[in-house]
Amino acid sequence: MMSTKLDEALLYFKRRKGFEVLFLLFRKKYESLGRFGGSAELSSFTDGEIEEIAVFMGESPHHLMRKGKLLLSSFEHRLQQTRYAGITLYELLEAYWGKPLRSKKALKLEQEAARVERLETYKMLHPDLLPWFTYLESRTSDTHWIWRLLLEPDFADEMSMMALAFAGLPARMERYPLFSQRITGNPHALDLSEPRGKLWIHLLHVMADGQGPPPSKAEALNELLLKYNLLRDDIQNFVSQANLLAYDDECEHPVWRAAADEQCVMNMPMRELIKVNRVTAAAAAGAGHAPSVYVVENSGVFSALLDAVPDASLVCTHGQFKLAGLYLLDLLAKAGHTLFYSGDFDPEGLAMAVRFKERYGEQAQLWRMSIDDFHASSPVVELGDRESKLHSLLDSELGKVAQAVKETGRAGYQEGIVTLLIEDLRNRRMFNNV
Secondary structure, eight states: OHHHHHHHHHEEEEEEEHHHOOOHHHHHHHHHSSSSSSSEEEEOEEEOHHHHHHHHTTTOHHHHHHHHHEEHHHHHHTTTTTTTTTOOHHHHHHHHHOOOOHHHHHHHHHHHHHHHHHHHHHHHHOOOHHHHHHHTTTGGGHHEEEHTTTSTTTHHHHHHHHHHHHHOOOSEEOOOOOOHHHHSSSSSTOOSSHHHHHHHHHHHHHHHTSSSSSOOHHHHHHHHHHHHEEEESSSEEEEEEESEEEEEETOHHHHHHHHHTTTTTEEEEEHHHHSSEEESSOOOBBTTTTOOOEEEEEEEHHHHHHOOOOOOOEEEOOSSHHHHHHHHHHHHHHOOOEOOOEEEEEEHHHHHHHHHHHHHGEEEEESSSSHHHHHOOOOOOOOOOGGGGGGGGGSSSSSSHHHHHHTEEEEBBGGGHHHHHHHHTTTTTTTGGG
């Protein structure tokens, strides 16, 4: 009997367009409050829709329009006065929309429970990724976007892909697109700009004992991938060096030796750097100390220094540190060399110097980067909007220099102190005793 009454009610209300609009407002009220309460605003209804609702409510359209709203409790009370008595508003709306009514709070709890259950399933299906799944359970800010994906229809396939890729990590160096092709059949399937690639990087970061957000800058990403023998770019990623020697175990590399003997500059791509495991300065050590190596980021300054001091052990990073530069400097630091770094007196150059010092600690020395050297560079280029980038450097080791640059409002560059750098190199024996 109730089923027949409900069918009749649906037939009545679905034939009248005004109730579709009204019932949508009722549903939104329930989703918001978790109960039927409040009122529905009628200002956006057409005259025809108002008339349909007014007929059901047993009042004039004019009177209903003047009120401007309809209480949900009034509608439910009127429903019990009609031939549809016994049908609740909840039952009516569920049948009308053909799906259960859920409050936002209830829906959120259901989804949360479903996500937890889904994660437990993945832990059983892919035990090799257990540390990553455990990290996801911590609900740190860097995991929120992954939690939102857990209920996506294709996320199970993504998890299978992550497990397959992790199990297939190479024992020896492999180029990243070729790895992606081998695992997925598509060299671009794990591109880092795509959601799957970002998921992959988060996994690798956590599995490498990383905490917090994974790296986002290119060179930090390259370093992370290199930990897993994955090489993104081994030709265009290069560093320039002069008067250095390289070894594969104890075997001296003949090309590096020939270049040092001829005092030739070599642009070393990652493709060649990964073939060696030790790098030293070509100059003989003195007084029991490994000779110092000098690092600049500007190619013009690099060439000018070599013009004046052709036998200096020099490295040029060509701007921001790339993986090749960091790889080479890591090998030099491992060999016991003190690394002297000179950069520009602008926000980017000072940030590079701070990063260099943080990475190499006591083996890193800042070279001609004092306040006096800044003024000696004859700064003339106005910072403009770039000045704000100095704020994060004020508490660093170069904080006083950053403050001087900020107060001046101008940037200084290595080219302005190149004669001082040349003078230091010509007297570099005093540096070799550091």
